[in-house]
Amino acid sequence: MTTNGKLVHLKIRRQDGPSSDSYVEEFEVPYRPSMNIISALMEIRKNPVNKDGKETSPVQWESVCLEEVCGACSILVNGKPRQACSTLIDSLEQPIHLAPLKTFSCERDLIVNRKQMFDALMKVKAWIDIDGTHDLGPGPRLAEEDRQWAYELSKCMTCGLCFEACPNVNDRSTFIGPAPLSQVRLFNTHPTGKMQASKRLESIMIEGGITSCGNSGNCAEVCPKEIPLTHSIAAMNKSTTAYSFKRFFVK
């Protein structure tokens, strides 16, 4: 494909290492129709020369699937948290500002450390316990009616955009974040997962758990998979409230 001389102007916030200072470097790469952010970054990798014509180190980023299901290429594009793979150059105003997500610590350039999200998934037991060493036969089935909406929740790819947009996820707060709360709803809906429902509920009924949600609703606005996070959190408010009464009066 020809480039007919058109260029894409990028302003990228870079950082050489976890404890280095950040700086902005500008690039101009040849334009092709239907480019996404990743293909623009690949152009820089091919020819790591900045806008001033100086040779530089290629910009580092993370990506795996290139089809918006892995969640690895989350970055800030013109200040908005996006997936670099599904964000098309044609849909953006230039110059295009790229920066690493701010909620997570920066490893290098556009790569951040997303460990806190995986830790949160561990905390809320976002998995289904298997039965043991012997075969217990098939588990109970999920009603089709529930499968349909539960499937939507299962699209979560732990990309971290909801963490980035949530005003209550920051270094002043212990909030475990929106996505893990929705995962509790997902695994507590699964007929086998339900058997550990109270454990999961207890795991979000502590400091930094569900009560740290302030209903800003930003999570659902920025979710690239359009997961109804705010409704999941409300559903978990209902479950935890009911469970707290049960725990006090009955259990």
Add this chain to the structure above:
Amino acid sequence: MKSDRTFFWRKLHSISGLIPIGVFLFVHFAINYTAFYGAETYNQAAAMMGSLPFRYAMEIGIIFIPLLFHGIYGIYIAREAKNNISAYKYEKNWYFYFQRVSGILVFLFLVWHVGTTRIPAAFGAEVNFDMVASLVANPVYLFFYIVGILMTTYHFSNGFRTMLITWGITVNRKSQNFGKVIGVILFIVLSGIGLTAIFAFVS
């Protein structure tokens, strides 16, 4: 894990905004509204409130302690947020941001409000129509009242909407939209009552 009482305290904070503080707000606004019918009606209503049995116990248990708890814990909660309205200009993010701003302004307003009514009363001044009328004769103080009233009605109305979510009552889109409609109606009605009342003291 057992000794972590965050869930309990956060739920108590949430419900305290409605019971007793929200209920008190309704009673307080209703009494204030009697000023619309004239000084005499207002003085009667105020005197009636003043002569209720167990008055001090009720004032402390239903008003002061819950307000201090909700207000101080509320400031602590508000401090946990890193407001990001400039990057995320979504409707509910505005509500979120404003819930925190209004809470802090209500706190400041209440310190001033108690300081100019109850504190003089404790030193023997009579709480009546003239006391409020002489306050709002000063346009700066009238402005304090208008802002204080609007911040309180916003905070309560939006708080009512989020409380329905906090307790898992409004879960899906439809009910959460309904919650917002209730919030908007509460805000309009309460603001109307509150502002009508304060302007009744302006001569």
